[in-house]
Amino acid sequence: MRRPALLVFAALFFAYEQWSFYTWMQMHGSATAGLAHAWMTLRQDPMVFMAWNDMGVFTAIVLVWLARDLRARGRAIWWWPATLIMGCPPLLVYLATGSDASPRAAAAGSDPAGPRAP
Secondary structure, three states, X not given: OHHHHHXXXXXXXXXXHHHHHHHHHHHHOOHHHHHHHHHHHHHHOHHHHHHHHHHHHHHHHHHHHHHHHHHHHOOOOOHHHHHHHHOHXXXXXXXXXOHHHOXXXXXXXXXXXXXXXX
C-alpha cells in the first residue's frame, strides 16, 4: 500500500508544482520579474527569509542522504540531479521504488543505515 500511495502523491505533487509555476508566470509575466518579486519579498519579510533558510538546510540534508543512499545501493545517480531540480516528486518515486519500500527488505530486518561503529 505504501508504494502506490507514494507514487500517487508524487504525481499529484508534480501536477501541483506545474500549476503553481504556471500561475506564478501568469502573475509576473516572466521568470525575471517573478524572481525579482521573490527577492524583494525575502528582503522585506524576516519570516519568509527564515522559512527559505530552513528549506535550504533541509534540502541540503536530504541531498546528502540521497547521495549516500544512491552509492550504498548502487542505484543510478540521475536521482540526485532530478531531486535537486524538480524537488519532491522524484524523491517520492525513489522512495517508492527503493528496496526499503519492498516487503522483502522489511522482512529481512535490514538496517538501511548500515552497521554502526562501536
